[in-house]
Amino acid sequence: MTTFDEREQAYETKFARDDEMQFRVVARRNRLLGEWAAGLMGLTPEETDAYSKAVIQAEFEDAGDEDVVRKLLGDLTSAGVEMDEGRIREALSERAIAARRQLMEAQ
Numbered sequence: 001m002t003t004f005d006e007r008e009q010a011y012e013t014k015f016a017r018d019d020e021m022q023f024r025v026v027a028r029r030n031r032l033l034g035e036w037a038a039g040l041m042g043l044t045p046e047e048t049d050a051y052s053k054a055v056i057q058a059e060f061e062d063a064g065d066e067d068v069v070r071k072l073l074g075d076l077t078s079a080g081v082e083m084d085e086g087r088i089r090e091a092l093s094e095r096a097i098a099a100r101r102q103l104m105e106a107q
């Protein structure tokens with residue numbers, strides 16, 4: 001194997017690792033976001049777990065965070081929690097930082 005081939009293989013490996021890490025960060029962020037929203041809605045621990053999983057699944061409906069924001073805004077509003085898109089996006093950003101930190105500490 002030439003140096004070029006080795007370098008190419010290293011870049012491909014790094015890309016795959018980074019891609020997997022990003023997927024895990026988003027999933028963890030959505031779980032944390034679901035737990036936050038469930039707390040605002042006063043859900044039980046069992047309901048919180050199920051709701052967090054539903055928020056994780058919402059990520060797969062459309063590309064980007066819009067589907068998650070829409071779900072949370074709709075669910076929180078339906079539950080009588082006063083909420084706006086800006087607060088959800090702020091919580092999303094905060095949970096992304098926490099998720100990345102948790103995953104880095106776990107490694």
